[in-house]
Amino acid sequence: MFKIAPSILSADFTRLEQEIKKVEVEGVGYIHVDVMDGHFVPNITIGAPVVKSIKKKTKLPLDVHIMVEDPEKMADQFIEAGSDVLTFHVEATRHPERLLNYIRSKGVKAGISLNPATDLSSIKYLLGSFDLVLVMTVNPGFGGQKLIMPALEKVKELKKIKKDKGLDFIIEVDGGVTEDNIDLYTKAGAELVVAGNAVFGAKDPVQAIKNLLSKGAI
Ligand code: DX5
Ligand code: ZN
Secondary structure, three states, X not given: OOEEEEEHHHOOHHHHHHHHHHOOOOOEOOEEEEEEEOOOOOOEOOOHHHHHHHHHHOOOOEEEEEEOXXXXXXXXXXXXXXXXXXXXXXXXXXXXXXXXXXXXXXXOEEEXXXXXXXXXXXXXXXXXXXXXXXXXXXXXXXXXOOOOHHHHHHHHHHHHHHHHHOOOOEEEEEOOOOOOOHHHHHHHOOOXXXXXXXXXXXXXXXXXXXXXXXXXXX
């Protein structure tokens, strides 16, 4: 069964604690935190001090997605802030394997993310070095965008690779999830589904999570 990772990008940043408390319900695996640097993506969000504050306020593990250039320069501050999973982009560094190993050496789950146009071959030789792969199904930078359908092909391929090789990484998807299309993601093989607008943009986030869980069930 898959889990939901509500993305606080679509939450009310002036009331973060209450927003996070709302989604501490059955079926939620992580709180997804989007960090953007204004270089790797054309938007700026939050940094390590905010992650540190959130960590103190929730029992849910934090899935920290850093959309930043040169992630190796920032990994320590996000590890120290309390990331349970720290995911960076394969496009953002020359030495992804080094950074994955470093993150793991600090006792944190290491995640690797791919933009919609990035081929799976970019992580082929990293298999075994990551605990989670985050397939972007929109171009990173903003919430509330539309699913880029071809990116789901990568999810299907990852599911197959995982099974054939007997590996045990988490397959996560991020971007464009709605109640109407979540089944496409889960049928493809998504195990952890990020939902920003679909949860925090809804009148009743708890009901929205229930709907996503029931509509994505396969
Ligand atoms: C986009 C972020 C996503 C975003 C998803 O760059 O990585 O996590 O919050 O938002 P929705 O679910 O609204 O597409
Ligand atoms: Zn994200």
